[in-house]
Amino acid sequence: DVxxxxxxxxxxxxxxxxxxxxxRSSQNLVHSDGTTxxxxxxxxxxxxxxxxxxxxxxxxxxxxxxxxxxxxxxxFTLTISRVEAEDVGIYHCMQGTHWPxxxxxxxxxxxxx
Amino acid sequence: xxxxxxxxxxxxxxxxxxRLSCAASGFTFSTYWMQWVRQAPGKGLEWVSxxxxxxxxxxxxDSVRGRFTISRDNAKNTLYLQMNSLRVExxxxxxxxxxNFGVDFWGQGTLVTVSS
Numbered sequence: 001d002v003x004x005x006x007x008x009x010x011x012x013x014x015x016x017x018x019x020x021x022x023x024r025s026s027q028n029l030v031h032s033d034g035t036t037x038x039x040x041x042x043x044x045x046x047x048x049x050x051x052x053x054x055x056x057x058x059x060x061x062x063x064x065x066x067x068x069x070x071x072x073x074x075x076f077t078l079t080i081s082r083v084e085a086e087d088v089g090i091y092h093c094m095q096g097t098h099w100p101x102x103x104x105x106x107x108x109x110x111x112x113x
Numbered sequence: 114x115x116x117x118x119x120x121x122x123x124x125x126x127x128x129x130x131x132r133l134s135c136a137a138s139g140f141t142f143s144t145y146w147m148q149w150v151r152q153a154p155g156k157g158l159e160w161v162s163x164x165x166x167x168x169x170x171x172x173x174x175d176s177v178r179g180r181f182t183i184s185r186d187n188a189k190n191t192l193y194l195q196m197n198s199l200r201v202e203x204x205x206x207x208x209x210x211x212x213n214f215g216v217d218f219w220g221q222g223t224l225v226t227v228s229s
Contacts, residue, residue: 037215041158048208048219049158055215092158096215100172102148102160 002027002098006091006105012113013083021108023076023093030073030097037096040069040078043107044089052091053078080110088112115139115218117209122223129199129227135192135209135220143167143187146212149194151205152222159205162194163212177203199227 003026013019029036038056041049051060053069056076066081080087093105121133133149149161162173162183171183182195192209206222 035214039215041216048222050219051217054217060217094158094216096212100160100163101174102163102216104158104160107157 001101002029002095002103004093004095004103004105006093006108009106009108011108011110013080013110014113015085016082019080019083019087019110021078021091021093021110023071023078023105025074025076025095027098028073029076029095035097036072038069038071038076039094039096040067041092041094042087042089043092044086047089049092083110083112085112115211117211117218117220119207119209119220119223122207122225124226124228125199126229127199127201127227130195130197131199131225133194133196133207133209133223133225135194137190137192137209137211140211142185142190147185147192148210148212148216149183149192150208150210150216150219151203151225152208153202153205156205161207164192196225199225201227203227 005024007022036056040053042052043049052063057069068079070077090107092107116138118136148163164171164183168185180198184193204227208222209220210216211218
């Protein structure tokens with residue numbers, strides 16, 4: 001199984017400052033079709049997860065452009081260019097290249113300092 | 114608008130059974146793979162099971178294989194998860210999710226509590 005490792009697990013941030021979350025996989029996530037199935041989800045307190053980024057760097061409709069995804073192979077990053085209060089929550093990465101099982105990172109809790 | 118609405122959760126004793134349902138709307142249900150993902154209280158996300166659009170292919174996490182069965186009724190636009198021989202460690206919010214070459218939409222979840 002592919003192990004997904006996120007860091008940090010807790011991220012206190014200052015409003016208006018940037019924030020980055022790392023997600024590393026135990027195997028290369030490039031699929032035989034050439035696509036890298038690495039997804040980022042945001043889970044606000046008390047809510048179900050919402051997809052932000054898919055295939056490493058494609059932003060979903062309605063997602064603010066302060067969110068961006070980057071990376072390749074086994075090393076990926078979610079960046080928030082300027083953190084806003086509504087960004088508080090837990091961020092999860094997930095791989096869908098080598099399944100089953102689909103696997104998630106442990107989650108990174110973003111909070112305001 | 115895509116909507117996924119889970120139901121069927123509740124309190125059950127260890128060894129008991131529950132059947133979860135997920136009513137889908139806003140998209141052509143039969144053309145999408147679907148999955149169940151769970152989240153134990155205060156924990157991360159864990160994939161549980163997937164099913165192909167026609168229901169002919171299924172996979173399960175090792176932790177539930179042989180106890181849980183995923184199925185779907187495309188005429189009713191509904192996804193199911195039959196859970197048997199439930200254990201305390203199955204306690205979690207269970208989410209129905211759509212797979213569109215990757216998970217995209219999530220339901221609001223239904224809480225399953227396994228306790229004596």
